[in-house]
Amino acid sequence: MPSDLEQLIEMGFDAERAxxxxxxxxxLQGALEWLETNQDKSLDEIKASASATTQLGADxxxxxxxxxxxxxxxxxxxxxxxxxxxQAQAEFHASKxxxxxxxxxxxxxxxxxxxxxxxxxxxLRQKLAxxxxxxxxxxxxxxxxxxxxxxxxxxxxxxxxxxxxxKEQLKEAxxxxxxxxxxxxxxxxxxxxxxxxxEERRLRAEREKAExxxxxxxxxxxxxxxxxxxxxxxxxxxxAYTESRLRLQTPTGNVMKTFPVDTxxxxxxxxxxQEIGMEVxxxxxxxxxxxxxxxxxxxxxxxxxxxxxxxxIVK
Numbered sequence: 001m002p003s004d005l006e007q008l009i010e011m012g013f014d015a016e017r018a019x020x021x022x023x024x025x026x027x028l029q030g031a032l033e034w035l036e037t038n039q040d041k042s043l044d045e046i047k048a049s050a051s052a053t054t055q056l057g058a059d060x061x062x063x064x065x066x067x068x069x070x071x072x073x074x075x076x077x078x079x080x081x082x083x084x085x086x087q088a089q090a091e092f093h094a095s096k097x098x099x100x101x102x103x104x105x106x107x108x109x110x111x112x113x114x115x116x117x118x119x120x121x122x123x124l125r126q127k128l129a130x131x132x133x134x135x136x137x138x139x140x141x142x143x144x145x146x147x148x149x150x151x152x153x154x155x156x157x158x159x160x161x162x163x164x165x166x167k168e169q170l171k172e173a174x175x176x177x178x179x180x181x182x183x184x185x186x187x188x189x190x191x192x193x194x195x196x197x198x199e200e201r202r203l204r205a206e207r208e209k210a211e212x213x214x215x216x217x218x219x220x221x222x223x224x225x226x227x228x229x230x231x232x233x234x235x236x237x238x239x240a241y242t243e244s245r246l247r248l249q250t251p252t253g254n255v256m257k258t259f260p261v262d263t264x265x266x267x268x269x270x271x272x273x274q275e276i277g278m279e280v281x282x283x284x285x286x287x288x289x290x291x292x293x294x295x296x297x298x299x300x301x302x303x304x305x306x307x308x309x310x311x312x313i314v315k
Contacts, residue, residue: 076105
């Protein structure tokens with residue numbers, strides 16, 4: 001037949017807790033009562049209490065033993081219905097529970113039968129299983145809450161990254177639109193310059209022809225009439241510009257650069273060499289056709305007339 005300790009362990013009680021119960025009570029019935037009384041206490045609390053009370057010479061978790069010569073009798077607590085063999089045990093119960101309503105009983109407390117022991121064991125086992133289930137359920141709730149907190153934190157971080165990325169995309173799009181508009185304006189100025197040069201060459205050719213033929217030169221072309229009066233426009237003088245925007249056509253692609261007007265062509269070549277790793281020998285302007293070789297590298301953009309903007313082919 002298994003021992004009291006083995007029976008408790010087989011029912012699922014912790015071996016160390018069962019050992020304490022048996023050692024403190026001396027039997028299965030007392031061990032069951034001790035386990036039921038201390039089921040909500042941890043082993044550390046029980047050991048700490050035992051260590052403290054050992055120094056005082058008493059154990060507050062155990063009822064006092066029967067006094068010598070004291071007759072065993074039955075007392076019942078009218079508040080909870082629990083029965084006790086002695087006055088001392090009833091007093092101990094009162095000190096632990098603050099119950100005060102006790103009465104004598106003619107019934108003797110008989111030892112637990114095997115069936116009662118098994119029933120008490122089963123009851124304690126179910127209480128223990130219920131407590132473990134509650135703890136497990138609480139662990140699941142805590143785990144779910146922690147997961148929700150983690151997901152929320154991750155989503156907030158992702159939203160912040162997306163917002164920053166969207167702002168960068170908007171800035172990049174605005175920059176590209178600005179550069180495209182500036183390029184359109186540069187092309188428009190170049191076309192206007194070409195037309196002006198063509199008209200100037202045509203007029204010069206007609207004047208030279210008239211001089212050769214000995215007739216009066218043709219009158220200058222009158223400006224085109226406007227449909228409605230417009231406000232006079234004033235072009236910005238060259239001296240008012242402080243920067244020059246250059247469109248540099250290199251073998252690897254176009255490079256847009258902005259330099260102060262007093263930057264020399266040599267400095268432009270050096271900056272371009274540093275950026276694309278290409279040794280610059282000359283710059284060529286198509287309209288009007290001009291070639292700026294090493295002899296022109298000492299002159300500034302302003303002196304060369306490359307303001308407020310210009311398009312140059314790099315060689």
